[in-house]
Each structure stands twice: as C-alpha cells, then as structure tokens.
Amino acid sequence: MTDGYKSGFACFVGRPNAGKSTLTNVLVGQKIAISSSKPQTTRHAVRGIVTREDGQLVLIDTPGLHRPRTLLGQRLNDLVFETWSEVDVVGVCLPCDQRIGPGDKFIISEIAKLSNKPTLVALATKTDLVSKERQLSHLVDVGAVAEELGIEWAEVIPCSATAGTQIDEVRDALLNLLPEGPMYYPDGEITDEPEETLIAELIREAALEGVRDELPHSIAVVIDEILPRPDRPEDKPLTDIFASIVVERESQKGIIIGHRGARLKEIxxxxxxxxNRLLGTRVHLSLHVKVLKEWQRDAKYLNRLGF
Structure with missing residues (x-):
C-alpha cells in the first residue's frame, strides 16, 4: 500500500426515495441495496465497498429519515442518527425533481448539530428527470440552503445514478475527502452483508412491486433455510431456499398470494x-406467507425479525 492511501466511511442521507440506494449500487458496481419506488424501502445500514489503488471507500446506505409512526420507524431513525456520527463524509441527496423542503433542511441541520461533524457533500440527484434550466435553478437553491443553515458544502455535484451521469465525479470526490488510513476490507469484497440478508432483501424487493398504500411497510422476509440440493452433478448445482414473507394482517396475506397464488408465483x-445472479448458481425458491399481527409495533417481533 502506498503512502497517502485514503480510507474511511461515507453515507448518503436524504428523505425517503431520494435515490440513495440506487447511487450506492452504481458506485459499488453491483446490486447490494434494494431499491423501489416505495418510500422507506431501506431498513438497515448496508455497507458497500469501493476499493481502488489510491484508497478504499466504505459506503453505508441508510434508511430515509422520516416522521415515525411505529416502533420500527423509530428504530430506523435511531439507526440513521447513529450512522451519521460514525462516518467521515455525508452525501446529502437532494433530488433535482423536487424542491428543497423543510424535511431536507431538518436533516442538514441535525447533521450540523453533531459534535463529531462529518464533511458535507451536496448531491443533486436525478438530473436525468429535469431540464438543464431546472437543474441550474436547483443548484442555486442548494447553495442558498447552505447559507441559510450556516453550513459549508465541500462539493456540490449534480448526478444521476440511473443515467450514470457524473458517477465517477461522485466517487472521486468522496474518496478525496477521506482521511489517510488502512484498507479495511480485502480487495474484491463489495459488501459485508451476509448472503442470507441479501437474499431476504431481494425477495422483499420483488414483493414490494405493485403493492399500494400501507402494505409495503407491513412486509418483512425471513429466510428459514438454505440447503444445497443433494445428488446434483458438480457442474449443475442447485440450492433450495425456503423463505417466509411476513405481513401484519390476514387481508394482506391474500394480497401477497393473489388469485390462485398468481401474485406469489410472480414474486x-x-x-x-x-x-441466481447473486449466488452464481441456480436456486429453487419456496415461499410461504405468514401473519404476525402488528409486528411493526411489537418489540418482541421486531427483535425476532432483526430490527
């Protein structure tokens, strides 16, 4: 390792659905965090690792800060605040297709109150959704909010994770702002998430698509068992995965299963x-749906589900 090697931790913050998980995946170069059009999709801190010759950046994707209505919501917010106080750099995601509002200002001012202040970078995300004029006026607003709140942006970068615009600039900026330090993870490692957690998240992502109203928040996934299928030829392995999709009410169970099981088959x-892509091997996935009444509000269930 050469002198001047930089390493450290950064996280993206923002309101729910500001593009944090998509940006994390693009920077890491592989899908490690699920994304969905549903707010509050991210439920735990996912670490993505970017290793280069000049440094190692550990990206922590956090849940979106929101006004909690359940014990789960409160625990997710606590996780966000905990992460902020431990990172070197915070990338504040301010989507170009939305006005900077009280929610954004609240997040920035809360970070500014921390005793161990991280360096702040403004990321004007989702540039692919707006015109050049809108992008410029958004960047003016980004500058104005720093002045209003008495903070300083180390960098302001317009970018789009979906279109791949200015992604190298984001990666370079975050790495350059890290302190000198050791390599925390072996080269080639892209996340420290257990495989089981990644599998559960991919099932939850599939279950989130096409559901409406309160249901997205009521869905959790538990992996019951992962077993290599015996008596398979070495060049054609098959893994059996048994998983439970957890919901809060019987009526929700019906929605997930769908007419004659069609929805569950689709998931x-x-x-x-x-x-298959994640494991690099074929899998047989066996899903069933179970009801844990009001699990988001029950400390016993939350602990059992790993929150």
Missing part, C-alpha cells in the same frame, strides 16, 4: 432471477 420468479 418468486422475479426474486429467483436476482438470487
């Missing part, structure tokens, strides 16, 4: 494709 097919 299984979508998730299986992603899990």
């Amino acid at each position: 299984g097919a979508t998730a299986r494709e992603q899990i």
